[in-house]
Amino acid sequence: MRKTELIWAGVVVFSLIIFLSVLVYAINVGYNTPGITEHANVKDFKTGVFKIDEGVYEVHILAAQFYFDPYTITLKDPVKVIFKIMSQDVIHGFSIIGTNVNVMVVPGYITTVIWYPPTNFKGNFTIICDEYCGPGHSNMFATLIIER
Numbered sequence: 001m002r003k004t005e006l007i008w009a010g011v012v013v014f015s016l017i018i019f020l021s022v023l024v025y026a027i028n029v030g031y032n033t034p035g036i037t038e039h040a041n042v043k044d045f046k047t048g049v050f051k052i053d054e055g056v057y058e059v060h061i062l063a064a065q066f067y068f069d070p071y072t073i074t075l076k077d078p079v080k081v082i083f084k085i086m087s088q089d090v091i092h093g094f095s096i097i098g099t100n101v102n103v104m105v106v107p108g109y110i111t112t113v114i115w116y117p118p119t120n121f122k123g124n125f126t127i128i129c130d131e132y133c134g135p136g137h138s139n140m141f142a143t144l145i146i147e148r
């Protein structure tokens, strides 16, 4: 074996060790997909829009093949919106078009997103599933209505 081959073999092995160490570390500190916060049973999950305070809403959404429940979400003068989303079957996406809300919804977990809608946001916003989840994936959407 040539010396340069040995050096490159060493570089490859060293890189592999670094890569695997980072992976093991990430798993140990509990790294997860953004927004995924807690284990939960979908059977105990109550969907709906809950007004917590003036302008503060908690919205619980169920993602399923191939719909969102609730299908229409109406918020009046929202300042802060806490979305909690669960899936009852496979991995779905939750993306509000035209905003920075875009998360994955993994079965067995609650995905939490806190959103501060800009004050000039009003009207209808389309929510789509942006993770391929089966043959009806392209029909999986909902509507967010912001009234001001």
Ligand code: CUA
Pocket: 064, 065, 066, 091, 092, 093, 129, 130, 131, 132, 133, 134, 137, 138, 140
């Ligand atoms: Cu749900 Cu794609």
